[in-house]
Amino acid sequence: MSEKEIKNLEALFDQRIARDEKIEPKDWMPEKYRKTHIRQISQHAHSEIVGMLPEGNWITRAPSMRRKVALLAKVQDEAGHGLYLYSACETLGISRDELFEQLHTGKAKYSSIFNYPTITWADIGAIGWLVDGAAIINQVPLCSTSYGPYARAMIRVCKEESFHQRQGYEIMMTLAGGSPEQKELAQDALNRWWWPSLMMLGPTDAESVHTEQSMKWKLKRKTNDELRQQFIDQTVPQADLIGLRIPDPDLKWNEETNHYDFGAIDWDEFWQVVKGHGPCNTERLSARIQAWEEGEWVRDAAVAYADKKEDKKLKKAI
Amino acid sequence: MDNSLYNYILGISDNTLILGQRLSELCGHGPNLETDIACTNIALDLLGQTRSYYQYVAKLSEGQSTEDDIAFLRTEREYKNILLVEQPNTNFGYVIIRQFFYDVFHLLLLRELQNSKDETLAAIAKKGIKEVSYHQRFSSDWVKRLGDGTKTSHNKIQEAVDDLWKFTDELFYLTEDDKSAVISGIGVDVSLLKSSYYQIVEEVLQEATLTIPELKWFRKGGKEGIHSEHMGYLLSDLQYMQRTYPNMKW
Numbered sequence: 113m114s115e116k117e118i119k120n121l122e123a124l125f126d127q128r129i130a131r132d133e134k135i136e137p138k139d140w141m142p143e144k145y146r147k148t149h150i151r152q153i154s155q156h157a158h159s160e161i162v163g164m165l166p167e168g169n170w171i172t173r174a175p176s177m178r179r180k181v182a183l184l185a186k187v188q189d190e191a192g193h194g195l196y197l198y199s200a201c202e203t204l205g206i207s208r209d210e211l212f213e214q215l216h217t218g219k220a221k222y223s224s225i226f227n228y229p230t231i232t233w234a235d236i237g238a239i240g241w242l243v244d245g246a247a248i249i250n251q252v253p254l255c256s257t258s259y260g261p262y263a264r265a266m267i268r269v270c271k272e273e274s275f276h277q278r279q280g281y282e283i284m285m286t287l288a289g290g291s292p293e294q295k296e297l298a299q300d301a302l303n304r305w306w307w308p309s310l311m312m313l314g315p316t317d318a319e320s321v322h323t324e325q326s327m328k329w330k331l332k333r334k335t336n337d338e339l340r341q342q343f344i345d346q347t348v349p350q351a352d353l354i355g356l357r358i359p360d361p362d363l364k365w366n367e368e369t370n371h372y373d374f375g376a377i378d379w380d381e382f383w384q385v386v387k388g389h390g391p392c393n394t395e396r397l398s399a400r401i402q403a404w405e406e407g408e409w410v411r412d413a414a415v416a417y418a419d420k421k422e423d424k425k426l427k428k429a430i
Numbered sequence: 431m432d433n434s435l436y437n438y439i440l441g442i443s444d445n446t447l448i449l450g451q452r453l454s455e456l457c458g459h460g461p462n463l464e465t466d467i468a469c470t471n472i473a474l475d476l477l478g479q480t481r482s483y484y485q486y487v488a489k490l491s492e493g494q495s496t497e498d499d500i501a502f503l504r505t506e507r508e509y510k511n512i513l514l515v516e517q518p519n520t521n522f523g524y525v526i527i528r529q530f531f532y533d534v535f536h537l538l539l540l541r542e543l544q545n546s547k548d549e550t551l552a553a554i555a556k557k558g559i560k561e562v563s564y565h566q567r568f569s570s571d572w573v574k575r576l577g578d579g580t581k582t583s584h585n586k587i588q589e590a591v592d593d594l595w596k597f598t599d600e601l602f603y604l605t606e607d608d609k610s611a612v613i614s615g616i617g618v619d620v621s622l623l624k625s626s627y628y629q630i631v632e633e634v635l636q637e638a639t640l641t642i643p644e645l646k647w648f649r650k651g652g653k654e655g656i657h658s659e660h661m662g663y664l665l666s667d668l669q670y671m672q673r674t675y676p677n678m679k680w
Contacts, residue, residue, distance in 0.1 A: 164458035171454045175671035175680040176498045177484070180454070181477050187457050188470040195463050233671055233680075283680075291678055399459065407461025409586065410522045413579025420578065 129329060134260035137203035145329060148322070149259050150204050151220075152331060157197035158215045159223035160190045162396050166230040167239060175233055179283070183236060186276050193269045200261040216401050223247075224382065225312050227390030234287055234294075234301035240280015242302075242309040242347065248273050249343050250313065253333035281350060288354040295355075302351065303359045310374075311382045313340040319379075344372050436487055437510065437607035438617050439551070440500075441653060442539070443483030444511035447501060448661075449532060450476035451668055452519060461522055468568055472529070475561040482554045502672040506665055507655040510605075514597035516652065516661045520590070523576055523583070527590040530569035534630050535601045537562045538623045547615040570634045577638025584639065591635065592643050599648035601627065608653075 113121075121140055128135065135141055164187050171187065174180035198208050214220035225243050230236065251273065254266040287298035314320055314336035326332040334342070344363075351358050362375030384390065453473035460466030484497035515532060519525050540562055543555035576587040602624045604612070611617025632642050651657065671680070 161458075161463070168458035171457055172451060172667040173670045175675070175678075177477065177481050177501050179680055181474060181481065184454055184457060184470060184474055184477070188467060188474070191458070191463055191467045191470070195467070198463070286680060291675075293675060294678060403459040403461070407465075407522065409580065409582045410461035410465070410576070413576050413583030416583075417575040417579040 126328075129258045132256075132330075133258075134263065135258050136260045144325075146204050148325065148329070148331070149262065150201060150206055152326075153197055153201040153204070153259075153262055154206075154211045154214065155221050155223075157194050157201060157211065158220055159226065160194035160197060161215075162222045162226045162400060164190045164194075165396055165399050166226055166228070166392070167236060169230050170233060170236050173233070174236075182279060186240070186279065189272045189276065193265075193272070196265040196268060197262075200259075200265045203261045212404060216397070216404065218388070218397070221386070222396075223312060224385045224390060225308050226396060227385050227393045228304070228308055229392050232297050232301060234284070234297035235305070237280050237283030237287060237298065238301035238305040240276050240278075241284050241350070242280075242305050243312065244273050244277040244280055245347060246309050246312040246343050248277060249339050249346075254331070256330065256333075258330045284356070285354045288356055298354075299356055302356050306359050307377065307381075308385075310340055310343070310377055311379075313337075313343060315379070315382070316377075341371050344374055348372055432490070434607045434610045435548075435616065436490060437605070438611035439483050439487050441510045441605065441608060442543075443480050443487070444509050445515050445532070445536075446476040446483070447480040448509070448511040448664065449515040449528075450474075450480060451664060452515065452517075452528075453525075456519055456525065465522075465572075469525070472565050472568065475558075475565065479554065479558050479561070482557075486550050486554070498672065502669045506657060506661055509652075509657065509661070509665070510655060511652050511657075512597065512600045513649055513652040513658055514594065514600065516658060516664060517594060517597065518660055521586060523587040523590040524594065526569055526572045526576060527587060527594050529565065530573050530634070531594060531598055531601075531631065533562060533566040533569050535620075535623065535627055537566050538626055539618055539620065542618040542623070546617070551616065573634055573640070574638045577635070577640045587638075588640055591640055595643040595645055596647070596649045598627075598631075600650035600652060603650055603653055605653050 122142055125135075125140065125142060125145075135145075167183065167187050167190070171180065171184050174183050198211060201211060202208060211220070215222065230239070248270060251266055251270050255263055255270055257263045257266070284298050284302075287294040289295075317323060317335045317337045320336050323332060323335055327335075348358055348363065360375045362373065364373050366373045385393070388394075450473045453469050453476070456466070457470045457473070458466065460469055480501070481497055484500045487500055488495050488497050514528060517524065517528055537559070540555040540558045544552050544559065546552045546555065573587065576583040578584070602621045604619070604621060608617055608620070612619045635642055
């Protein structure tokens with residue numbers, strides 16, 4: 113295809129996006145669009161799968177039968193989200209095995225928040241409330257993103273995430289309203305998860321390399337800083353309501369802007385965790401790799417068995 | 431409270447609790463996403479059934495205990511599950527065989543229990559049949575896939591069959607409380623399920639090209655509260671929060 117023809121196709125493509133039309137797997141798309149979407153959707157899928165680990169850490173130790181079943185169902189939902197997202201990503205011409213390979217070799221990233229440890233039961237509440245809360249703010253705009261399979265997957269994901277967020281907040285509310293020890297567990301979890309949750313909304317706009325292009329493709333509707341402000345404005349009153357204190361001495365309501373002002377985020381910590389030096393980066397990746405390697409004989413057996421069945425069917429037909 | 435009925439129900443529901451707990455350990459670590467989701471589904475069904483039984487037992491205790499007291503605050507000797515369900519997740523082959531050996535029994539049990547004179551037990555059983563039919567289909571399919579898949583998978587699952595077979599006979603053992611429940615028309619005489627059980631199990635194993643172990647000596651003890659060394663560690667996790675922070679609401 114000549115350069116001129118490509119330019120023409122690109123112009124038509126941009127017009128379709130501007131008209132809010134969905135791009136479907138068989139439609140022509142610029143190579144960069146395809147690559148960016150593979151990167152983002154797979155990163156999102158990997159986050160769901162890796163995110164199962166810190167929460168899965170508490171299933172066997174959940175404090176009541178009701179909480180155990182709810183947590184198990186929640187972690188299962190994350191696996192389901194992974195499944196829809198990997199499927200959406202596969203429509204862009206990459207296989208699930210290749211995507212796993214990228215995760216296992218460190219080529220693909222996942223959300224850095226999951227490199228923090230869940231050391232008490234209250235962390236399960238904090239993850240639901242804060243991490244899922246931040247995720248929803250990131251994800252709701254994706255329900256109307258330009259790539260059809262991604263947008264449709266996100267509609268299902270967001271419905272379940274908002275349920276998870278309420279569930280997490282309810283755990284925190286119960287703890288905060290419980291014994292002094294329980295309240296301390298809740299406050300301690302908030303102290304540890306607050307800043308990493310703010311970092312989940314991504315680097316500040318000045319440092320964000322993908323924002324401009326992503327806005328154009330409707331992969332983003334608001335900038336990272338706008339989303340972060342939205343998260344803070346939404347979460348601070350929720351903390352107040354259950355009597356927990358946000359661990360930021362500079363946090364203050366600003367009458368003029370109608371938003372909360374907040375303290376400086378430690379971006380060095382953020383980049384250190386992204387680069388692999390967080391408390392659990394090694395553990396999370398090893399757990400994924402181990403599950404994949406230990407499962408190889410099982411997956412091989414399933415393929416071999418299906419082939420044998422197919423052969424038998426063919427022989428019968430002959 | 432009727433202690434004998436209480437013990438009879440625990441004899442059923444401790445199996446679903448402990449097997450559900452074992453399967454929960456695997457969540458997020460399965461060989462692929464589909465099996466991960468399926469095993470978690472089974473765990474959710476089993477724990478859901480456990481809750482129905484325990485809530486019923488709590489009601490029978492007239493406010494003396496709650497479902498969580500029953501699940502989390504007994505000593506090891508008071509748990510009445512069979513040895514099979516507490517066996518560890520050695521590898522996916524063991525997970526599948528443990529599941530399969532239990533599912534076949536579980537379905538036969540619930541089909542009888544739905545005719546119990548005790549209406550609550552009959553209702554719980556009736557509801558569980560659909561779920562457990564799915565469990566049995568899932569585990570039987572995987573027994574066949576692994577047995578008749580590759581040489582490696584065949585060897586691994588044969589090893590699991592050989593190792594776990596010794597726990598199957600305990601399924602048909604009746605405690606004194608079980609016998610009383612049978613006499614009163616509430617309980618199922620599990621000894622009568624034995625021939626159907628082995629017929630179904632052996633058919634699937636044969637189709638999976640697996641060898642049926644010839645064993646004369648079987649292990650038992652779980653139903654009387656005498657467990658394997660694995661049990662204490664499982665309970666340490668299960669009971670951790672309730673033991674560390676007693677008398678709190680979660």
